[in-house]
Amino acid sequence: MSQRNPTISKGVDWSLVWIWFTLCAIGVTSIFSASYHNGDNIVQGFISLKTEYSRQLLFLVISGILGTFILLTDSKFFTATANLGYAFGIFLLLLVFPFHSRVKGTESIIRFGSAFQLQPADLCKLFVNLALAKYLSRVETNFTRPRSQLIATVIALVPAMLSIMQKETGLSLVYFSFFLVMFREGLPPSILVIGFSFAVLVVATLLLEPNTLALILTAIAIGAIYILRKVIKRNRSMLFLIVGIWFVCVGVQRFVVPFAFDHVFKPYQVKRIYDAIGKDYVPKDQATEVALESEVKTSGKKKDNNYNVKQSKIAIGSGGFIGKGLLKGTQTRYDFVPEQKTDFIFCTIGEGFGFLGSMIFLGIYILLLMRIVTVAERQRSVFSRCYAYGVASVLFFHIVINVCMTLGLAPVIGIPLPFVSYGGTSLLTFSVMLFILVRLDADRQMVLR
Numbered sequence: 467m468s469q470r471n472p473t474i475s476k477g478v479d480w481s482l483v484w485i486w487f488t489l490c491a492i493g494v495t496s497i498f499s500a501s502y503h504n505g506d507n508i509v510q511g512f513i514s515l516k517t518e519y520s521r522q523l524l525f526l527v528i529s530g531i532l533g534t535f536i537l538l539t540d541s542k543f544f545t546a547t548a549n550l551g552y553a554f555g556i557f558l559l560l561l562v563f564p565f566h567s568r569v570k571g572t573e574s575i576i577r578f579g580s581a582f583q584l585q586p587a588d589l590c591k592l593f594v595n596l597a598l599a600k601y602l603s604r605v606e607t608n609f610t611r612p613r614s615q616l617i618a619t620v621i622a623l624v625p626a627m628l629s630i631m632q633k634e635t636g637l638s639l640v641y642f643s644f645f646l647v648m649f650r651e652g653l654p655p656s657i658l659v660i661g662f663s664f665a666v667l668v669v670a671t672l673l674l675e676p677n678t679l680a681l682i683l684t685a686i687a688i689g690a691i692y693i694l695r696k697v698i699k700r701n702r703s704m705l706f707l708i709v710g711i712w713f714v715c716v717g718v719q720r721f722v723v724p725f726a727f728d729h730v731f732k733p734y735q736v737k738r739i740y741d742a743i744g745k746d747y748v749p750k751d752q753a754t755e756v757a758l759e760s761e762v763k764t765s766g767k768k769k770d771n772n773y774n775v776k777q778s779k780i781a782i783g784s785g786g787f788i789g790k791g792l793l794k795g796t797q798t799r800y801d802f803v804p805e806q807k808t809d810f811i812f813c814t815i816g817e818g819f820g821f822l823g824s825m826i827f828l829g830i831y832i833l834l835l836m837r838i839v840t841v842a843e844r845q846r847s848v849f850s851r852c853y854a855y856g857v858a859s860v861l862f863f864h865i866v867i868n869v870c871m872t873l874g875l876a877p878v879i880g881i882p883l884p885f886v887s888y889g890g891t892s893l894l895t896f897s898v899m900l901f902i903l904v905r906l907d908a909d910r911q912m913v914l915r
Contacts, residue, residue, distance in 0.1 A: 477908035493886035525890040529897035536901040541909040548600035555593035558586035559628040574634035585891045587629040587637040595856035603849035609652045636879030643863040647855045671723045687712040738877040775874040777803040782816035789820030807888040812872045847914040850906040
């Protein structure tokens with residue numbers, strides 16, 4: 467009688483494990499570089515659990531232990547508990563409302579004593595990925611039907627809506643990355659085109675004068691009618707479609723975007739968006755100006771919203787081509803960059819190891835993403851394939867937004883760098899997500915539902 471899994475290493479893609487460990491090691495080293503002060507006892511700092519780098523190392527060890535247990539778990543466990551896990555994630559998000567603690571403007575964190583805190587909006591990405599993969603892998607799910615597409619959208623966006631209500635706009639945007647999974651499974655490309663076009667229209671609304679943009683949209687509509695004039699003669703509905711699209715675009719430009727920026731987004735969020743596109747934000751009334759000043763007082767910062775980005779770019783630029791070396795940076799070693807151990811940790815790497823080191827670091831991420839896509843495409847099970855693409859999509863979103871954020875190419879929305887930024891919940895969530903993928907891939911010949 468043969469044993470199905472005689473050892474933990476059978477079928478395991480160890481390249482993913484080693485990439486995970488490399489990124490985590492870089493994270494601990496970067497946090498140490500930004501936290502260590504001359505004269506501190508290094509050994510005591512690592513074993514005291516009072517420093518950020520010692521706590522990150524502890525969470526790395528815990529992640530490794532959890533990863534080992536996951537590799538010993540039957541893959542069917544993840545399909546069997548996917549919906550239960552999703553319900554538990556929603557429960558945690560709802561639990562935030564009565565028991566949250568306000569931390570740096572967000573109300574999405576639950577504190578347990580003084581040493582431990584949990585951010586359900588971060589953890590829930592794992593549960594959404596499992597539940598979405600479970601739904602898409604069902605035999606009765608026909609993803610070409612609008613009803614199935616709507617259900618999948620609801621699964622992905624309910625946690626996003628709850629996160630927005632908890633003033634965690636940054637993490638709520640991560641859930642939109644699951645549309646890439648749906649696209650792989652048959653979501654019409656037109657939906658992604660519409661989403662991208664809407665984003666372009668919003669940016670154009672902020673950059674251009676209202677009348678100028680309206681004229682440009684009108685010119686585009688007239689040009690489309692002229693180019694498609696032969697098609698329109700045969701099918702008059704095409705004319706109504708073009709006019710309808712023009713009407714919607716002008717409506718979005720004139721009413722939807724101004725309403726969202728005046729009544730949905732907070733003043734500090736609006737200012738960050740304006741900073742990202744290189745425009746000055748002028749409060750429209752005294753109430754908005756007072757709200758901005760109140761946010762500065764609440765966060766405890768007396769600097770402008772764009773201060774973090776300015777200091778981050780200075781730190782990255784000061785690293786030059788090969789960097790200043792470990793523990794030799796000036797901007798990050800002396801705390802000129804706020805949040806340099808969390809959201810802006812990439813500038814710590816940029817200053818310490820320069821352009822060359824940053825490119826090698828980003829190359830490791832690219833290698834990880836390429837490997838995950840390769841793993842996804844060799845799965846027999848739809849569940850495993852969808853889950854793998856979910857992991858790749860979430861990681862891709864975090865990496866791109868975080869790096870662009872530190873370079874001033876995207877608004878500062880509080881997105882951590884996977885496996886590298888300081889934070890126990892973030893490290894554990896990403897690690898568990900990746901190890902579940904490794905476990906599913908080890909059983910890639912199985913068909914899971």
